[in-house]
Amino acid sequence: MRHGRAGSLNGTQKLKAWQDSRPEVLSEFHSNTAYLCLPWDWYRWASSGLSANLTINNMAVAMTCNIVYGLGFADSTACAIVGVFLGSLTTAYMSTWGAVSGNRTMVVNRFFMGFYPSKICTPLNIILMVGYGTIDCIIGGQVLSAVSGGHMTIAVGIVIVALIQCTIAGFGLKIFHVYERFAWFPQLFVLFILVGSAGPHFNVSLPSSVTGSALNANRLSFLTLCFYIPNSWAAAASDYYVYYPPDTPKWKIFLLTLSGLLVSFWFVDLIGIGLGCGVAAVPAWSDAFDISSGALIAEAYTPLGGFGKFCSVLIAFGVIANCVPGTYSAAIGCQIMGRWGQALPRWVWVIVLVTIQLICGLAGRNQLFVIFQNFLALMGYWLMTMICIVAEEHVLFKPRLGLDWTAWADPKRLPIGYAALLAFLLGWAGAVLGMSELWFVGPLATVSDGADVGMWVGCVFALASYPPLRYLEVKKFGR
Numbered sequence: 001m002r003h004g005r006a007g008s009l010n011g012t013q014k015l016k017a018w019q020d021s022r023p024e025v026l027s028e029f030h031s032n033t034a035y036l037c038l039p040w041d042w043y044r045w046a047s048s049g050l051s052a053n054l055t056i057n058n059m060a061v062a063m064t065c066n067i068v069y070g071l072g073f074a075d076s077t078a079c080a081i082v083g084v085f086l087g088s089l090t091t092a093y094m095s096t097w098g099a100v101s102g103n104r105t106m107v108v109n110r111f112f113m114g115f116y117p118s119k120i121c122t123p124l125n126i127i128l129m130v131g132y133g134t135i136d137c138i139i140g141g142q143v144l145s146a147v148s149g150g151h152m153t154i155a156v157g158i159v160i161v162a163l164i165q166c167t168i169a170g171f172g173l174k175i176f177h178v179y180e181r182f183a184w185f186p187q188l189f190v191l192f193i194l195v196g197s198a199g200p201h202f203n204v205s206l207p208s209s210v211t212g213s214a215l216n217a218n219r220l221s222f223l224t225l226c227f228y229i230p231n232s233w234a235a236a237a238s239d240y241y242v243y244y245p246p247d248t249p250k251w252k253i254f255l256l257t258l259s260g261l262l263v264s265f266w267f268v269d270l271i272g273i274g275l276g277c278g279v280a281a282v283p284a285w286s287d288a289f290d291i292s293s294g295a296l297i298a299e300a301y302t303p304l305g306g307f308g309k310f311c312s313v314l315i316a317f318g319v320i321a322n323c324v325p326g327t328y329s330a331a332i333g334c335q336i337m338g339r340w341g342q343a344l345p346r347w348v349w350v351i352v353l354v355t356i357q358l359i360c361g362l363a364g365r366n367q368l369f370v371i372f373q374n375f376l377a378l379m380g381y382w383l384m385t386m387i388c389i390v391a392e393e394h395v396l397f398k399p400r401l402g403l404d405w406t407a408w409a410d411p412k413r414l415p416i417g418y419a420a421l422l423a424f425l426l427g428w429a430g431a432v433l434g435m436s437e438l439w440f441v442g443p444l445a446t447v448s449d450g451a452d453v454g455m456w457v458g459c460v461f462a463l464a465s466y467p468p469l470r471y472l473e474v475k476k477f478g479r
Contacts, residue, residue, distance in 0.1 A: 051183035051321040053264035054191060057132070057139045058229055058322075060293045062272025066280060067289070069218040070209040073202070073277045079219055080269040083226030088261035090387050091234040095257040096250040098241030101405045104329075105238040106336050109386065111403055112393040114417020115410075117424065121386050122333050125235040128379045129330035130356055132232065136323035137161045137361035142294020143316035147309050154292070157316070158361045165320045166354040169327040170347040183321040190311040190318075195271060197308065198300035202274030203281040217451035221436070224452055226269060228380040230261045235383055236329035275300060292366075327353055380455045381435070385427030388462040389420050396467055397474065416477050419469035423462045430454070430461030 065076035097108045106125055109118040141157030168179055210218055241253055275296060279285045288299035297315065301308030331349035335341045341349075393415075407413035435454035436445035444453055 051179075051181075051187065052233075052325055053230075053261065053322065054184055054187040054268055055136070055318045055322040056143065056268075056294070056297055056315055057136050057319055058265060059268045059272035059275070059297070060139050061225060061229055062269040063276035063279075063293055063296070064225065065222055065273050066206065066209075066276045069222045071215075071218055071222055072206045072208040073204045073273060075208050075215075075219060076222065076273045076277070077270065079223035080226045080273060081266065083223040084230055084262065084265040084269060087227040087229065087231035088258050088265065090231050090384070091237045091261060092254045092258040093391070094234040094387065095237035095241055096253050098238030099244035099248040099253060100246050100250070101238070101403075101408075102242050102246065103238065103405065103408055104242060104332055104336065105234075105236050106333055107408050108238050109390065110408060110414050111405075112390040112398075112415070113386070113420035113424070114415040117417035117421040119337070120421075120424065121235075121382070122336055124379070124382050126330045126333045126353075128232060128235055128383070129326035129333070130353055130360070131379065132326050133165070133323040133330075133354070133357040134360040134364065136165070136319040137357055138365050139294050140316045140319040141361065141365065142292040143298055143312055144294075146288070146292065146295040146298035147312045147316070154294075154365045155362055158365060159358065161317070161319060161323075162354050162358040162361070164317070165323045165327060166350060168320065169324045169331070169354070170350045179321070179324070183318070186314050187318040187321070190315045191268065191271060193304070193311050194297075194300055194315070197303050198271075198275065198278065201278045201282045201285070203277045204274070206277040206280060213449045217449035220448075220451045220453065224380070224455060226265075227455075230265050231383065232379060233261070234387055236326065239329050239332065240325065323357075327357075378437075381428065381431035381458050382424075384455050385424055385431070385458050385462045388427065388459050389423055389466055392463065392466050393420075393470065397470060401474070401479065413479075415479055416473055419466060419473040422469055423466035426465045427458040427462035429458075431458035433457055 062076075062080060065071045065080075069076075071079070094105060094108075097103070097105070101108055101111075106118065106122045109121055112118075113121070137158045138154075140161035141154045141159075144157035144160065145152050145154045208215055208218075237257065241248075244253070275285070279289050279296070284302070285296055285299055288295040294316070298309075298312045301312050304311065327350055328346075330353050331346045334344075334349040334353075335346065404413065431454040432440075433442045433454070434444040434448075434452070434457035435442045436448075436450050436452040441450065442454065444457055445451060
């Protein structure tokens, strides 16, 4: 049975029924018939993917390669290429459910985890998106402060970035798409300028400073960190395709998403690795990094004088294209939480969420790398457990049980969710055993020389436990 074709309604009728039952999204509905043309379609989505990810927050993650993990240029590059590819695959997979269902990602999750267990993931997704928005505000504020020579504090820079992203996210998806369609171009321009300015000092021959088993542990930890960033979009991947025609081929959506993510993340990660390795060889870069990672980026433009400061300002404001879609999805998540969430319009939730980002950004503005190491890992643990459950339900059980997208709000027509809940909790238990954080190191991480294997162990626990649990659930309840 083809997904989205269960029952007496075809896919288009089901999408229309869903839209009619969700009046809060009708004001944003618009025709996307142009998306049927592949070249223009690729530009429409890939431009959004490029705008959202050709940003300095992703570059700052890659800087940890040598600064935190002691990896050389070659080791760092190999880990980033593999990590980004794997993380992009999961997001591309989750994106394929948006057009056929007309549902946001956290609503799609109900069809795989059950109505009530899936609600656990919704607040976690909100935390994830708010966390990334906080990181964006911090790194943008750091660069603006560095460009001003310290006359503007990091706190003031954070406030500026937060206010601009609040304005854009509050207007909704249509304005967001227009903004993102063109925001990538100045970012790409200033990134190429950065390569020309800083490239000669990237220290591509730098070897890893760790050896033996510690080297392998740090390779895995950095690879996993590079995995988390593109993978984090999986929690909202369907959101950006809900207005596509429901008969849009899944393979097209998959490839559109994958290509946009790979091109953008590989490019900025390699620049970030170059900067991170260059800190070991360029004293001015090392001094700038002692101030902040944003100051390091601004320092890389210094040879260009006033034009370099102009480029620094552009690249600082580029983070807005990254935090706007996340804030938008988090606001939708607040409405999905329940009727109480739907009582407030989306723009009110945007203001609330940006305010939280602003407060967290001001409080953590001097702890950016600590946030990277701990926050990103914690978010990756639950998200990959969810994706494992979705994939197994899709492959092993949905071909027989079918999918009726009109049941999005009816718990009695969705899976019970006992199996998904238990597998999700077991996945978390595996993550705890393998996590390596500043505040806790699991026993499996200890025997792995400190490598953060939490996500991988959690995936194994979820993948192994879900099929038998789900089989028993279907046998007893029939759904």
